[in-house]
Amino acid sequence: MQKTANVVIIGGGISGTALAYELAVRGMKDIVVIEKQYLASGATGRCGAGVRQQWGTETNAILARDSVKRFEGMNEELDYDKDIEFKQGGYLMVAYTPGEWEQYKKNVAVQHSLGIPTKMITPQEAQEIVPHLNIDGLIGATFCQTDGHANPFHVVDAYYKAASRLGVKFETYTTVTGITRENGKVTGVQTNRGDIDTPLVVNACGFAAGTICKMVDFDLPLYPQRHQALVTEPVEACQGPMVISLSHRLYCQQSPHGSFIMGVGDPNEPKDFNINSSWEFLEDVARQAITVLPLLKNLRVVRQWSGLYDMSPDANPIFDEIPGAQGMWVAAGFSGHGFMVGPMTAVLLAQKILGQQCFMPIEKFGLDRFRTGELLLEPAVV
Amino acid sequence: MQTKETIVCRCEDITLDEIQSLIKQGYRTIDEIKRVVRAGMGPCQGRTCRMLIAQELAKAYGVPVSEVLMPTxxxxxxxxxxxxxxxxxxDAENC
Structure with missing residues (x-):
């Protein structure tokens, strides 16, 4: 392992790999990415693989909108030898309660102001898009055709390969054990495989970001929250969009491979690092999915898994330099929607780190917001 | 052995040649290989290919199969x- 670097990125998920690429492509040299296991072994590789622009906060909508453009051209941009499997079958967000419908109206106004082509549609129109949708009690739905799916493993693999070609070094199965500082400035990263001198560290390790921040005596306001998902056997293409029902806490989509990926959020999930699979989840998600999409009752589940959301107090990410550790940046707290905005959050952070003009104000994502109360509260999280 | 005709993962049609090529490219564990080419993600969930891939990794790295990291x-x-x-x-039409 090399002894010095210009920047050490901790975390080999979408955040870390995309940032490594965005820094390298802008001319930075000697970039090292450290990953405790293998690339995409954390939240990125465990996510629901959805990409949506239908958000309620302007920041999320912009990041997602511009990330969609990147996903559209990613195979070519990163010269990927496989396929990131970007499928723009849309997202259908269904409203079964008046409260949901009112919120969706507000969200769509935000989306339209940013040029995101979401449509508000009737239950009948929703059923034309997803014929097996249960429209009993459905008030309406919002649909954006350019939302969709991307394969998280392949997206990370594509960034990894492109970054490697630009000289970025990836150290997998390597654990960070300490961060060294002198006079309040970061000087290096210690690992179980040796130490690296560096003036710049980016903490992009999701639910483990708090652990890394503790190494510089900073208490990051994040907590881990388990979310579970399952995948079924593959069947012929029969569902174009991801279907989201906030009142059923459900998301469900058919991947390009033909399998259905789905999950439900559990409001009683404790703040904990537990990532074991539970039988309660299987029963819960099966009931919710069959209520919204009855046809799916005949699909066989082949695998369930879980991952951790890195929840921040307002369910939005934190990009900031850590107080008392100059040169140490945090990019975490994505709260379950880091994958879909990953391409653009990496650009934003790369611009900031290199002192370039940021395409949107990064200050909004700063730690200060938890002190001032100017939160980025996102109303549309599953 | 005819590595291009020998199927390692029957659910996803992955050949021995593809597995060996990924190992040469630096994918170091069954988990990494699974995520790149879907070996072990099909209906049988790796009942056949998991141990075959483990043997290939063991050979490539010169370690006993027992030391190859198993997926969860x-x-x-x-x-x-x-x-x-x-x-x-x-409630389910299981037949």
């Missing part, structure tokens, strides 16, 4: 219909 064994043990989980056996 996840539920369900066998494919089960969503309807069975939702309402029990009688």
């Amino acid at each position: 064994f996840r539920p369900t043990v066998k494919p089960v219909k969503l309807g069975t989980f939702a309402g029990g056996e009688s």
